[in-house]
Amino acid sequence: MITMADDQDIRQKTTPREDSSADDALDVQTVVVPERGRWAVEIVVLFADGVVRRRIDTFPTEARARLSAGLIKRAAERDIRGPLNG
Incomplete structure (x- = not known):
């Protein structure tokens, strides 16, 4: 069982990957x-210095893929723009 103290220790030790950009994202699609x-x-x-394109997953139907794409985009936009109401 992970306690709150253990969880905080894990977060403090987290560092960015060497191949990741430390810049903030400007847009997501x-x-x-x-x-x-x-x-x-x-x-x-x-x-600001380039574009990153990554495959998320494949789906058997276009409807499921579009649903997943919409959810992923909304979650990513929330991280980019921060809270809309505060």
């Missing part, structure tokens, strides 16, 4: 593309 009979969701993040 999600893309749904057909691939081999399935639908892939990719996230595109815009930084």
